[in-house]
Amino acid sequence: MEINVSNLKIRFASPAGEVEVVKGVSFRLGEEKLGIVGESGSGKSLTARSILKLLPTQARVSADTLTFDGIDIQRADDAQMRQIRGKRAGLIMQDPKYSLNPVMSVGAQIAETWRAHRGGGRKESLEATFNLLDQVKIRDPRRVASAYPMELSGGMGQRVMIAMMLAPDPEMLIADEPTSALDVSVQADILRLLEGLVAERGMALLLISHDLPLVSRFCDRVLVMYAGRVVEELKASELTHARHPYTRGLLECMPSLARPQARLKTLERSAAWSE
Numbered sequence: 001m002e003i004n005v006s007n008l009k010i011r012f013a014s015p016a017g018e019v020e021v022v023k024g025v026s027f028r029l030g031e032e033k034l035g036i037v038g039e040s041g042s043g044k045s046l047t048a049r050s051i052l053k054l055l056p057t058q059a060r061v062s063a064d065t066l067t068f069d070g071i072d073i074q075r076a077d078d079a080q081m082r083q084i085r086g087k088r089a090g091l092i093m094q095d096p097k098y099s100l101n102p103v104m105s106v107g108a109q110i111a112e113t114w115r116a117h118r119g120g121g122r123k124e125s126l127e128a129t130f131n132l133l134d135q136v137k138i139r140d141p142r143r144v145a146s147a148y149p150m151e152l153s154g155g156m157g158q159r160v161m162i163a164m165m166l167a168p169d170p171e172m173l174i175a176d177e178p179t180s181a182l183d184v185s186v187q188a189d190i191l192r193l194l195e196g197l198v199a200e201r202g203m204a205l206l207l208i209s210h211d212l213p214l215v216s217r218f219c220d221r222v223l224v225m226y227a228g229r230v231v232e233e234l235k236a237s238e239l240t241h242a243r244h245p246y247t248r249g250l251l252e253c254m255p256s257l258a259r260p261q262a263r264l265k266t267l268e269r270s271a272a273w274s275e
Contacts, residue, residue: 001088001171001204003029003051006065010046010228012058022046023228029172033198033205035215035236037250038225044208047225048174051206052089053081069171087117089172090165094180096157100149106160107133107145110167117168132163137193155186159193166197172204180210191218212239212250224250227274246273 010022022043027034036044049055050066053073066073068084076084085091093099101109110132111125120128126145133141136159149157158178165173175194179187195218198205209215215222216239224232224247232244242248249267 001031001069002067003027003069003172003204003206004065004067005047005051006063008047008050008063008066009061010043010050010055011060012056018060021228022050025225025228025230027223027230027233029204029206031202031204032221033195033207033219033236035207035209035219035222036225037209037212037215037222039210039250041227042225043228044225045176048176048206048208049091051174052085052091054085054091086113086165086170087168088170089174090168090170092158092161092165092173092175092178094177096149096152096154096161099161100157102149105146105148106152106157107147110145110160110164113164113167128167129163132166133160135166135197136160136163137189138163153186154182155190158182158186158190162190162193162197166201169201170203172206173198174206174208176208177210178207179214187214212254216240229274231273245270 006026008022008025009020011018011020025043025047036047038044046055050061051068051073053076055061061074063074068089071080071084100106107126107129110129114120114125114128129145130141133144138144138156138159144156152160179190182190191214194205207215207219216236219236222234222236222239223230224244226246232242232247234242240251242251252265253267255264
């Protein structure tokens with residue numbers, strides 16, 4: 001499986017005319033962990049969602065190449081996209097409170113996903129649900145399966161979301177800020193879980209995050225986005241040695257217990273970064 005994106009552009013209409021918010025992004029993704037970092041509004045989520053054709057209807061998308069394992073996403077119809085979304089590529093959202101159905105038990109939601117993509121009857125899908133909840137390290141799968149989303153903690157809800165995305169046995173996961181709504185200790189647990197599942201299943205992972213240290217430890221490669229452009233691409237292990245002034249500025253803005261400062265640096269921007 002390979003994702004190939006070349007010269008991706010996304011535009012929206014505005015009262016002042018058309019605005020280009022993603023400006024010629026290019027990358028490839030195979031069986032690896034790729035991180036996309038940058039500030040809010042830099043185009044990270046729009047870039048990732050374009051792979052699944054999940055952009056607002058008013059978005060205008062163009063690309064020299066936008067393929068999922070050879071399938072041209074720009075020309076794919078609804079039936080083709082249903083074979084990709086969920087079944088071959090899963091999307092883990094930021095906050096399970098807004099992603100899970102509040103009037104269905106979490107077990108029913110996972111079982112529904114299983115049946116939609118893999119068939120089988122009620123008994124088979126329930127057993128698969130318990131097994132998936134066990135895979136995401138939930139201690140009492142049967143009890144949790146009968147619970148409703150509001151009865152779960154943030155970390156537990158995110159584990160349920162991951163279990164749901166794993167139900168169709170996808171080849172790729174897109175994780176859009178999957179730990180932003182969680183406590184620091186729970187964040188580490190969720191990331192270790194994702195890392196283990198990706199390695200065990202041989203999946204590709206596209207991780208969107210604001211957290212540069214997290215991405216440097218967790219991913220194989222990193223794309224740094226600013227104002228709709230990729231300004232730097234490098235190995236995650238070499239992130240602290242980044243050369244672009246925007247990446248350097250993001251790193252220097254972060255507080256450090258090892259090197260405390262009376263006043264944190266602020267990011268000085270250049271118009272040239274957007275050109």
